[in-house]
Amino acid sequence: xxxLQSAPPRQPFFRAPPVVLWLIGGLAVLHLARVTQPGDQPDxxxxxxxxxxxxxxxxxxxxxxxxxxxxxERAVPFISYMGLHGSWxxxxxxxxxxxxxxxxxxxxxxxxxxxxxxIVCGAVGAxxxxxxxxxxxxxxxxxxxxxxxxxxxxxxxxxxxxxxxVSEETPLASPFSxxxxxxxAVLVAFNVVTGVTGVSIGxxxxxxxxxxxxxxxxxxxxxxxxxxxxxxxxxxAPVDR
Numbered sequence: 001x002x003x004l005q006s007a008p009p010r011q012p013f014f015r016a017p018p019v020v021l022w023l024i025g026g027l028a029v030l031h032l033a034r035v036t037q038p039g040d041q042p043d044x045x046x047x048x049x050x051x052x053x054x055x056x057x058x059x060x061x062x063x064x065x066x067x068x069x070x071x072x073e074r075a076v077p078f079i080s081y082m083g084l085h086g087s088w089x090x091x092x093x094x095x096x097x098x099x100x101x102x103x104x105x106x107x108x109x110x111x112x113x114x115x116x117x118x119i120v121c122g123a124v125g126a127x128x129x130x131x132x133x134x135x136x137x138x139x140x141x142x143x144x145x146x147x148x149x150x151x152x153x154x155x156x157x158x159x160x161x162x163x164x165x166v167s168e169e170t171p172l173a174s175p176f177s178x179x180x181x182x183x184x185a186v187l188v189a190f191n192v193v194t195g196v197t198g199v200s201i202g203x204x205x206x207x208x209x210x211x212x213x214x215x216x217x218x219x220x221x222x223x224x225x226x227x228x229x230x231x232x233x234x235x236x237a238p239v240d241r
Contacts, residue, residue, distance in 0.1 A: 019111035020102040024095045030083045049080035050139035057135035082122045084141035104154040121149020121219040128215025145212035149220030175221045
């Protein structure tokens with residue numbers, strides 16, 4: 001005899017928390033809005049909101065009698081550069097990595113803390129690029145530094161993602177554990193090679209801001225612990241809904 005049963009709940013097409021999907025959508029909208037501007041506006045936007053190391057060199061500014069701008073104008077690029085991308089390939093590759101590692105961090109931290117962590121890692125990546133490219137006329141754009149920070153945090157959280165683990169209670173893996181040290185060494189070597197050869201994961205040739213990648217990764221590796229202590233303890237699976 002057959003019995004009527006309620007249909008199982010439909011699983012979402014993407015298992016990523018909404019904050020990750022909204023972040024990806026926001027990056028895509030910003031890129032589309034920039035590249036569809038007329039004339040020289042796309043380049044002007046990069047000049048205005050990308051991170052140009054030469055803007056922070058006193059010697060360069062004085063020799064060219066250039067106006068450094070207000071403190072606000074010089075501070076904004078450390079965050080706004082993350083919303084700019086050099087090409088659609090650059091954007092797509094970053095979004096794929098964001099989709100891979102972002103959900104792990106967002107589920108544990110919650111939406112608000114996840115976004116703050118993302119911005120902080122990106123800003124540290126910008127500082128690292130600035131330190132290694134002082135007075136360079138080549139700007140850095142893209143969310144790669146922030147995403148490498150998410151990658152580091154996600155790797156420290158992976159033990160809590162096993163089916164038998166309680167994500168809120170499982171401690172983060174030590175940044176000095178064997179697994180993390182091996183992965184860090186591989187990541188450093190890979191980024192140095194891409195920086196020297198100029199060939200990125202997306203297959204495009206050009207300058208790769210590997211210093212921003214490593215700066216963001218270091219921030220994620222070291223700051224994920226302090227951020228984890230700030231997370232709301234009730235955060236878990238409901239953020240997926």
